[in-house]
Amino acid sequence: MTHFGERLAAAILKKGNSVTVGLDPRDRQLPMELLERARQRYSDRAEQVAAAFEEFCCRVLDIVAPLVPAVKPQAAFFEEWGPAGCAALARVMRRARALGLLVICDAKRGDIGTTAEAYARGYLAGGDSEAALWGADALTVNPYLGRDTLEPFVRIARERGAGVFVLVRTSNPGAGTIQDLREGNGTPLYRRVAAIVEELAEETRDGNRYGLVGAVVGATYPTELAELRQAMPHAPLLIPGYGTQGAQAKDVAAAFAADGSGALVNSSRGIIFAIERPEYAARFEPTQWERAIEAATRDMISDLARNTPAGKLQRP
Numbered sequence: 001m002t003h004f005g006e007r008l009a010a011a012i013l014k015k016g017n018s019v020t021v022g023l024d025p026r027d028r029q030l031p032m033e034l035l036e037r038a039r040q041r042y043s044d045r046a047e048q049v050a051a052a053f054e055e056f057c058c059r060v061l062d063i064v065a066p067l068v069p070a071v072k073p074q075a076a077f078f079e080e081w082g083p084a085g086c087a088a089l090a091r092v093m094r095r096a097r098a099l100g101l102l103v104i105c106d107a108k109r110g111d112i113g114t115t116a117e118a119y120a121r122g123y124l125a126g127g128d129s130e131a132a133l134w135g136a137d138a139l140t141v142n143p144y145l146g147r148d149t150l151e152p153f154v155r156i157a158r159e160r161g162a163g164v165f166v167l168v169r170t171s172n173p174g175a176g177t178i179q180d181l182r183e184g185n186g187t188p189l190y191r192r193v194a195a196i197v198e199e200l201a202e203e204t205r206d207g208n209r210y211g212l213v214g215a216v217v218g219a220t221y222p223t224e225l226a227e228l229r230q231a232m233p234h235a236p237l238l239i240p241g242y243g244t245q246g247a248q249a250k251d252v253a254a255a256f257a258a259d260g261s262g263a264l265v266n267s268s269r270g271i272i273f274a275i276e277r278p279e280y281a282a283r284f285e286p287t288q289w290e291r292a293i294e295a296a297t298r299d300m301i302s303d304l305a306r307n308t309p310a311g312k313l314q315r316p
Contacts, residue, residue, distance in 0.1 A: 009261065015067065018304065020266040031286075038051040057088075067298065073089060073096075090134055093135050107139060119139075141167070164214065220245055237262060240266045277292075
């Protein structure tokens with residue numbers, strides 16, 4: 001089974017960038033034509049929204065698949081709509097993989113023992129799309145039950161060529177209320193989590209530059225991001241917070257190694273709902289939302305290439 005670090009590096013080099021598009025569909029922001037079409041097919045509200053989500057996300061995938069290495073579906077927006085939403089999420093993830101994209105399911109799971117193992121077996125397909133019903137290449141994981149909550153995820157990921165991204169320093173404004181708490185020696189809690197992540201990344205490198213265990217570190221904390229890149233040299237970083245949450249390319253520059261490797265920068269609403277942004281609304285009609293998505297994706301790729309080491313990535 002091909003190692004996740006190798007698969008991630010190959011995907012980034014193939015596309016020549018480190019952009020990840022987040023799939024965070026919201027029913028109030030969907031193009032009206034999709035909702036109307038779903039209403040004609042289904043009478044149940046949840047079925048309508050799930051069908052509209054699926055069509056919208058699949059159309060987004062068709063646009064971004066030639067451009068970026070990965071997508072990050074946010075499970076919560078689908079789960080809100082019950083079984084219909086969950087079924088739509090599974091189909092969207094399978095569609096993404098069929099288009100050659102790495103799929104990072106943002107579900108933030110976390111538990112211990114057999115329960116954690118069940119989550120891992122259900123989500124992590126890794127190199128074999130049939131290995132798990134959800135079919136993700138990687139999964140976000142909450143570490144705050146302790147190291148033993150991570151170990152089942154890591155074990156299954158290793159078996160299947162999958163990846164795990166551990167929450168270390170998140171992008172939300174209130175992150176510090178817990179993550180900044182300090183141990184007796186003055187070390188903040190997020191640094192203790194980072195140390196565990198680096199240990200697991202080093203243990204799972206298997207001769208690759210990066211391990212299969214990565215870290216989620218928010219772009220909205222650029223000082224900590226630079227610090228954590230140094231603290232976790234063998235962990236790939238998943239960086240939320242660019243764009244709509246306020247971070248700019250200069251804020252994520254420190255996430256990359258000098259050659260442009262080591263990080264994935266996510267944008268969700270800023271891309272999939274680009275038509276709502278003034279700069280794209282001025283260029284495109286509301287019905288041209290797909291063109292706005294493509295333009296926003298290309299603009300993000302160019303922005304990171306100009307202002308971060310990602311510009312050093314070379315296609316093979």
